Amino acid sequence: MREIPNWLTEQFEAERPRLRAMAYRMLGSLAEAEDAVQETWLHLFRADVSAVSNLEGWLTTVLARICLNMLHARTTRREDSLEASASNPPTSQESEVDPEEEAELADAVGLALLVVLDTLAPAERLAFVLHDIFSVPFDEIAPLVERSPLATRQLASRARRRVRGSALLKxxxxxxxxxxxxxxxxxxxxxxxxxxxxxxxxxxxxxxxxxxxxxxxxxxxxxxxxxxxxxxxxxxxxxxxxxxxxxxxxxxxxxxxxxxxxxxxxxxxxxxxxxxxxxxxxxxxxxxxxxxxxx
Missing domain, CATH: 3.10.450.50 (Nuclear Transport Factor 2; Chain: A,)
Known part of the structure; x- marks a missing residue:
């Protein structure tokens, strides 16, 4: 069984809070965010990163791809999920996440922001979160959403307008x-x-x-x-x-x-x-x- 060097484990654990925060904003669910971070760890465990010069960037890319796949999968069942949530408030029964901890995190991020982010298309949400919240350059986001850097910039701009709104009132x-x-x-x-x-x-x-x-x-x-x-x-x-x-x-x-x-x-x-x-x-x-x- 392959063993990860202690220094690599320590670097991942040092990155875990940032990865968790990033995943939570991309997914809006602490349980799913924890799953995404764990999946990122498994990718690291299986990969040969000896030639990776920027581990932080590598982990961000892997996590973002995982979150994007989860968002796409969620979109395919959006209608059923919305019907269910209208009749049954979401619970944490499917995970070991502390409801109080998630409530505190949602409050820190902003409930309204989480609600609006959930209305964005997966690629828009990814581009907005990575660039506007975590300052990831567009040329690094572009391959993730399979667009050019210019088109990725436009994705983030469109998402930004949705988040900020074009208020009809002064x-x-x-x-x-x-x-x-x-x-x-x-x-x-x-x-x-x-x-x-x-x-x-x-x-x-x-x-x-x-x-x-x-x-x-x-x-x-x-x-x-x-x-x-x-x-x-x-x-x-x-x-x-x-x-x-x-x-x-x-x-x-x-x-x-x-x-x-x-x-x-x-x-x-x-x-x-x-x-x-x-x-x-x-x-x-x-x-x-x-x-x-x-x-």
Whole structure:
């Protein structure tokens, strides 16, 4: 049985945190990221790297190829996975990953960023993560996505536009809407009924799509008092709500560990919520453009 020299094992272990962070951003799942890093270790175990002058680059390339293959495989079952996630929140039963650790990592990376990254095509996600987050040059990314360096640059640029969004609202409007949404989420989590009442229009309307209703949501609620009670009941049980841009306006993504379950579409007028809609239907979610709402 082949043995890896101690110095090579030590170098890999020194690289493991970076590889893990990179894989997590490419895959959005800590369990899958751990699998990708382990597969990278197996490649190292089997390979002759005596002629490799840049082990860090070699490991990055191997890991990126593994992650890209995993993303392509995931894309082929996207529809079934989305249907399943709408009815069953993701769990960590398939791995030994600590849910609290993954929640902390998702929070550090940004739940909204993970949600938006998950809407990108595999090659776009790879190019964006490697270049924009980990500063890998385009000429090193190009062979991985089987494109020229120029085409790879365009991939990353397209992904960057998707991540940042092309907001339909002006920045001051976005800032004010984000402040209202964050205050609403905080009040609902804290159970502050009076605070919620000040943010809701007296005639506010809440609607849920048919799939949400089949999961136990109320189809419609009218008036500030009813909507405030419903918001408190929901958000006390769901701590992973995150403001996000939805078609250029501020909304809320419900995304445990970065895995999108449903969206809350918001209509705000004069600083108050006049309409709230819960969307779970996969087909509807697929047609909504999400972007990170930067502070």
């Amino acid at each position: 920045e001051p409007d976005l800032a004010s809407q984000r402040a209202v949404v964050e205050a609403f989420l905080a009040a609902a989590r804290e159970g502050s009924f009076d605070a919620l009442m000040t943010m809701l229009d007296p005639e506010v309307v809440f609607r849920a799509d048919p799939l949400a209703v089949s999961r136990g949501a109320v189809a419609k609620m009218y008036g500030a008092r009813a909507v405030a009670r419903g918001a408190m009941q929901l958000l006390k049980r769901i701590p992973f709500a995150q403001p996000v841009l939805v078609d250029g306006s501020v909304g809320v993504a419900i995304a445990p560990r970065g895995q999108l379950l449903f969206l809350v579409l918001l209509t705000i007028s004069d600083g108050k919520f006049v309409a709230i809609e819960a969307v779970i239907e996969p087909e509807h979610l697929r047609h909504l453009h999400l972007a990170v709402l930067f502070a």
